[in-house]
Amino acid sequence: MKIAITGAVGLFGRGLVLAFSTRHEVIPLTHTEADITNASAFESAMQQIRPDLIVHSAAIPDLDICEADPDRGFLVNYQGTCNVANAARQVGAGLVHISTDAVFDGKKRTPYVETDPTGPITVYGRSKLQAEEAAKSVERHWIFRVSVLFGPGKTNFVEKGLRKIAAGEEYKVASDQMGNATLTSDAGLKIMEVVEAGHCGLYHLANQGACTRFELARTAAELSGFDPAKVIGIPDAQMQRRAPRLKYSVMEMTALKSAGFSLPRPWQEALADYISTLKL
Numbered sequence: 046m047k048i049a050i051t052g053a054v055g056l057f058g059r060g061l062v063l064a065f066s067t068r069h070e071v072i073p074l075t076h077t078e079a080d081i082t083n084a085s086a087f088e089s090a091m092q093q094i095r096p097d098l099i100v101h102s103a104a105i106p107d108l109d110i111c112e113a114d115p116d117r118g119f120l121v122n123y124q125g126t127c128n129v130a131n132a133a134r135q136v137g138a139g140l141v142h143i144s145t146d147a148v149f150d151g152k153k154r155t156p157y158v159e160t161d162p163t164g165p166i167t168v169y170g171r172s173k174l175q176a177e178e179a180a181k182s183v184e185r186h187w188i189f190r191v192s193v194l195f196g197p198g199k200t201n202f203v204e205k206g207l208r209k210i211a212a213g214e215e216y217k218v219a220s221d222q223m224g225n226a227t228l229t230s231d232a233g234l235k236i237m238e239v240v241e242a243g244h245c246g247l248y249h250l251a252n253q254g255a256c257t258r259f260e261l262a263r264t265a266a267e268l269s270g271f272d273p274a275k276v277i278g279i280p281d282a283q284m285q286r287r288a289p290r291l292k293y294s295v296m297e298m299t300a301l302k303s304a305g306f307s308l309p310r311p312w313q314e315a316l317a318d319y320i321s322t323l324k325l
């Protein structure tokens with residue numbers, strides 16, 4: 046297949062490009078090459094490329110930036126996805142849309158399944174939920190909700206903490222935010238497998254097992270040979286961030302299981318693999 050990937054030099058975009066390049070012709074699209082907020086330019090680019098599939102990873106994933114500037118958050122995350130979906134329909138391409146656990150309200154204390162009611166509490170979550178609806182306008186669509194990505198090529202939650210500790214600082218993280226962690230390459234390969242099997246739909250996707258941000262950062266410190274006591278768990282409320290965070294957003298991968306797909310390995314194994322390649 047010929048596959049155009051938006052956000053191709055972003056954290057997840059890099060993992061998606063690597064995964065799909067193993068078996069397909071990939072056209073990586075950067076922000077400057079293809080601005081998703083410019084509907085006509087994006088559609089022209091797709092008319093030229095004529096992809097069989099668009100994998101849409103471009104977004105503003107920063108909750109605090111979206112909360113501070115809702116117009117910009119909606120322009121990129123929602124309107125941008127409308128433009129990508131329109132272009133996909135125009136050229137008859139399928140669409141893989143990357144979504145998030147932030148579409149939920151965080152009030153449950155058992156894992157969220159794909160059919161659970163949504164109820165985003167942030168601008169980011171609302172813009173991404175509306176983007177899911179836009180993605181559904183494409184006949185062959187896949188929506189993958191991922192959570193706390195880590196992987197090579199761009200600074201992420203795990204690497205940021207390890208760099209702080211390597212510099213002799215403490216890493217303060219929320220001890221009361223429970224969710225999933227996702228290695229970009231594991232998720233990229235699973236998405237390719239689902240797409241190749243032709244199973245369209247909405248999927249939760251992460252490495253197996255739940256963890257708090259504190260557990261994730263502390264395990265990363267241990268695996269890197271640092272003093273885990275340098276990771277300090279504090280209540281999210283003390284972190285004084287603009288956008289509220291979900292206390293609980295663990296996702297059950299019901300759709301993957303019921304379609305007969307194996308689940309990505311546990312997060313601890315994925316984290317160990319990632320850290321073994323990390324140069325601090």
Ligand SMILES: NC(=O)c1ccc[n+]([C@@H]2O[C@H](COP(=O)([O-])OP(=O)(O)OC[C@H]3O[C@@H](n4cnc5c(N)ncnc54)[C@H](OP(=O)(O)O)[C@@H]3O)[C@@H](O)[C@H]2O)c1
Nearest residue numbers: 052054055056057076080081103104106143145191193194
């Ligand atoms: N990071 C996470 O933990 C996480 C968790 C759940 C879901 N997600 C979702 O995963 C996807 C990828 O996130 P990520 O972490 O890889 O984010 P990222 O590293 O910030 O990558 C996003 C990419 O989108 C590009 N972009 C922004 N505005 C654009 C525009 N108007 N036109 C074209 N490209 C544009 C950015 O380019 P510039 O930097 O040049 O602007 C960047 O390369 C997003 O859909 C996000 O909502 C991420």
